[in-house]
Amino acid sequence: MLSEKDLELQKHLLEAYPYVTERPGSADHASVDVPADKALEFARALRDVEGFAAIQECCGCDWGVDASPRFSAIWHLYNYDKHLYVRMNVYAPDNAKPEVPSMCPIWAGANWHEREAYDLVGVRFAGHPDLRRIMMWDAYPYHPLRKDFPLAGVEVPFPDADTVAQTGVKVMPAPQNGGPFVSGCGHTLRTSEPFGRDQEWRENNRKG
Amino acid sequence: MSSTNTEVGYNSKIEGGVVVTKLDAALNWIRSHSVWPMPMGLACCAIEFMSASCSRFDISRFGMEVTRFSPRQADCMIVAGTVTYKMAEAVRRIYDQMAEPKWVVAMGACASSGGMFRSYSTLQGVDRIIPVDVYISGCPTRPEALFDGLMALQEMIAKEPALRLLKRERPVKPLYFS
Secondary structure (H helix, E strand, C coil), X not given: CCCHHHHHHHHHHHHHCCCCEECCCCCCCEEEECCHHHHHHHHHHHHHCCCCCEEEEEEEEECCCCCCCCEEEEEEEEECCCCEEEEEEEEXXXXXXXXXXXXXXXXXXXXXXXXXXXXXXXXXXXXXXCCCCCCCCCCCCCCCCCCCCCCCCCCECCCCHHHXXXXXXXXXXXXXXXXXXXCXXXXXXXXXXXXXXXXXXXXXXXXX | CCCECHHHCCCCCCCCCCECCCHHHHHHHHHHCCXXXXXXECCHHHHXXXXXXXXXXXXXXXXXXXXXXXXXXXXXXXXXXXCEHHHHHHHHHHHHHCCCCCEEEEEHHHHHHCCCCCCCCECCCHHHCCCCCXXXXXXXXXXXXXXXXXXXXXXXXXXXXXXXXXXXXXXXXXXXXX
């Protein structure tokens, strides 16, 4: 439920910046959609006019393999003076090669957040000063938090040649053993806990 | 180690001050009670290691308290935490930098088997890149369990053919997964 302060901010943003559209369904703070070509202009106005001095987070989002637009980047901003948050969502126009403008010129703190979003979701940030991977190693060929990437991973060469020469280790898909273990909502623990689903190992459920 | 043997005392003045033992046993006794661990702290098990090395649990009661943060000065690597594929390279390199004789303890579920991290980023057990001597369960491992594992390591060291390994080149320990 948006508070009065948040509703007021959302109303003000929609009126003052006509290219901004409301992002329905926000449960906590003001949230807006911005077209990619207006994003930098809007961000500069947010910082200089509206007083959103701090960047709290930037995340990439994959809305689903069939969704279009499929990728977006979301920046979470904070106003120290008025104690207000706002969420700015920018859809990447191209699904095959998703790209949105980088907010590093506006908030320097966006640097590592955007590198993480690029690394894990594969959204490129145009104008980023140093767009390298930050979590996975540089030669890793995939973006593992995309919806079509398996949680267990896929087989790729190990990053270090010396270690491979000594051990022959490979990056392998992880064994799932009845998982992935996500507990569902709205059930009792007995059915939602991992042991509720994977009965393979139970004594009263012998194999063969 | 055998106790005082009065029959081999060759001088009545020092009789009773002579201890007869095997050189192997003496070397192993010294080695097993001066294990210098190096905490390869990667996740929350390292916090338990800190707790184990402080006064409440006091790792020094067992003769292995001299924690060294340089691989050159340590002879037991305690891999405490989740080994990601990105970090695995560094773990192997630090293991290679340790001087022989050296031992490895996989502390906790993640270091032993990948633990709950069955995902694209996590090495499924540090024994895929370095030979592990002792596996300790727990998530994270309790200090008592760590001591139990380290005392098991001391027992292993005490059974090694130390002299034979000293004279010849020490064989490279095989990996469990090869």
